[in-house]
Amino acid sequence: MSKFQVDMHCHILPAVDDGSQSMETTLKMIQIAAAEGTTHMIATPHYKKDRHNASPETVKRLVAEVQKLSDDNGLGLTILPGNEIMYFSDMEEAFDAGKFTTMNNSDYLLIEFYPDDDYARIKRGVEMTQSLGLHPVLAHVERFAELRKDPNKVEELRNRGALIQVNAASMVGEQGFGTKQYVKKLLKRELIDFVGTDAHHYESRAPHMEKCAKYLESKVSAEYAEKILYRNAFEYFGIR
Template structure:
């Protein structure tokens, strides 16, 4: 099975609406390993007005989970990160080092409310870039204004963003309209990362293999390699895509 890297998941135990405990996290990572995932960036939510895990605790928890999976014989490398719910505080918190970047790189994973207009997303992009970071737009298929105007995806890329979609969206889990949008931007090579956005071991488990096989069949092996492995490894290494 070909190797994949997951840059967006909620597998860190007991910190957000993802894994409840260490046992669940181990089961999730067993599923991931069976699906060919070799490297995982843990991205617990960082939201305004929430009790967010500090950068220091995030790294401690990542190390603790790595030790647990090593002991369990699960062959996956873990890295720290956050999924940032953009707010007026985001730029300041990034500048002050209060949010985990992806694997200690300059890349940050950022999400928005599904109804945020494109103009607000653009403004957030400028703020993040102004703080010195490179935005990766999480699950771009969830933002209604962008889904209604697929050309916005290319505009975001031209502004210096990178684009992530969820594997389950590609496979039709969230409806035909979302799948159609995902196929459109995949066909135009406007996706840089496919991730699991995993939250549990059932409905939102960290499956990647079926989606990778589908994309490889539809859009070619070279492109599949880039968006499931090569680009993510460039993030982990702190390289420019």
């Protein structure tokens, strides 16, 4: 079992997006995470244009509250701030106005696209993020049709400086066999940098990591498994 396990994509902050809606739900979610060996969680509430998104101050306050919840319940988790940004063309303005939170306040930004966005738009998102002086981390790449069709495109984006995240459930086949096979291809080529649960609740879309950690440990080298499970997150996001 890996010494550390970072869930770097989850929606555990209560009542700020379509994830947890209450501290009671958040508690059940973080209990599952701790029981499955997770040691660090980066809370990444959605940030979408024209929505009532949580401000960095709100994210910071809720992260502190969830940290206290973990401490009070003896879960031993470290809760860190972040956001999952749905790419939009005037992101620069929002960034300049300090409206969203990067991964643990580092220069890495978790960014997502619509599943059927064309490759040109995904590339623009990567370039736009880089133009802000940030490194893009592409959320759940297995969801994007253009990247599904061609794993070489994932490699190309990675060569351009993007980092790649897949969801734990996708890796272990809970999103279908085709998705599992696709993720396996990416793994074989060592194109994956992070895994996250993208948890939204404690029943469906719960923060399960154990099965994925075991899968990684059986499929790839110990060194690469550790990178995906925590070393990359520690190094890039400045954890600890």
